[in-house]
Amino acid sequence: MNDDQWLARRFEADRPRLEAVAFRMLGSSGEAEDAVQEAWLRLAASDTGAIANLSGWLTTVVGRVCLDQLRRRKTRAEQPMPAFEEGLAEPAAQAGPAADPETAALMADSVSLALLVVLEALEPAERLAFVLHDMFAVPFDDIAQIIDRTPVAARKLASRARARVRGTGTPPTRDVSRQRTVVEAFMGAARDGDFDALVAVLDPDVTARTNGGSVGPVIRGAAQLAGGAITFSSMAKDGQLVVVDGKIGVVATAGDLGTRILVFTIEDDKITALEAITDAERLQGMELTLLDA
Known part of the structure; x- marks a missing residue:
């Protein structure tokens, strides 16, 4: 097996997890596939010998591609959730271990439309920090590099997003x-x-x-x-x-x-x-x- 074949096999092994990450970020199977394909193109053009952790590198690239897409949505005020129109055809998820029992519920193989609606209300950096850390156990040190902030700031973003998703950010009104x-x-x-x-x-x-x-x-x-x-x-x-x-x-x-x-x-x-x-x-x-x- 030559180096190109080995690299392609490694990428295909990571593809389901990468598409699951991108889907939770973008809410669209088509856009998720595009983000993962972009990661492959960047990998093929890179010096893979200098990549110590290929899975981590790919997750970082997919995260940055998705973050750019979310920011463009905010700028252009696009319709936020293609999943509204295409139906929830989610790629199979292969998430990492959950940080605690509460987050385990958010790592089910299918993502509810309601959760996608809530995630859409988050700012792009909040969404990325929450999805990567709480759903895929990506360390805050790695997340910080994607959003160009400190690990402490990344942790705060995820915490704020977690509170909004779980309903502890702003207490619901009476009754x-x-x-x-x-x-x-x-x-x-x-x-x-x-x-x-x-x-x-x-x-x-x-x-x-x-x-x-x-x-x-x-x-x-x-x-x-x-x-x-x-x-x-x-x-x-x-x-x-x-x-x-x-x-x-x-x-x-x-x-x-x-x-x-x-x-x-x-x-x-x-x-x-x-x-x-x-x-x-x-x-x-x-x-x-x-x-x-």
């Missing part, structure tokens, strides 16, 4: 647990197609809007909303609970309907308003906190 009970009852009734159960958790004068009412009709009344909610039973099956601006929301995908966040307003244990947000620009600016299952 989140009670709101959650109502929303879970609504979603369960929608899954089961139970019209009466839906009406039971809705205020008689409930309103439902899309993107603040600027797009599509406004639905008023419990019976009218319950009739429509049953048609979204598939959304209820895949929905994941989040907190957004102190309210309970559900991040869901529904086939041709695409991705949306349902935000609930609840008073006296009844849903008084429901907003379906589908606009990519609005989604980009929202700060979401995942709720534990």
Whole structure:
């Protein structure tokens, strides 16, 4: 086996892990593959004899490519998550060992859409530090080199990102647990197609809007909303609970309907308003906190 063949085999062995890193950074399988391909091109043009740790070198290159892409998104205000449109076709993840039991949950082989939405709300350097350290156990010394900061600064970035992802950065407002009970009852009734159960958790004068009412009709009344909610039973099956601006929301995908966040307003244990947000620009600016299952 010659040197080129050996290098290609080594790279292919690292490819699944590199694509998993890039996917968590970019939220798009296609862009993840492009980032990994760029790493291969840079490797082929480098003096590999001077690379002491090939896997670490490749992770650093992929991290820098992804960081540049995230920064370009911020500058150009691009739509942040191609996964919204292409579906979650994630590459198989081969992550490193988790730092603690809590982070182990974030290293599952599939990445939820809700987590990707939360990660998208992070600044590029925060996202990179959190993904590399908490999901792939990359040392802060190595992360610091990618973001051109000190290891202490890299640790702080990851800590701040971790707090936002786990919901400890800004405490949710009052009665989140009670709101959650109502929303879970609504979603369960929608899954089961139970019209009466839906009406039971809705205020008689409930309103439902899309993107603040600027797009599509406004639905008023419990019976009218319950009739429509049953048609979204598939959304209820895949929905994941989040907190957004102190309210309970559900991040869901529904086939041709695409991705949306349902935000609930609840008073006296009844849903008084429901907003379906589908606009990519609005989604980009929202700060979401995942709720534990």
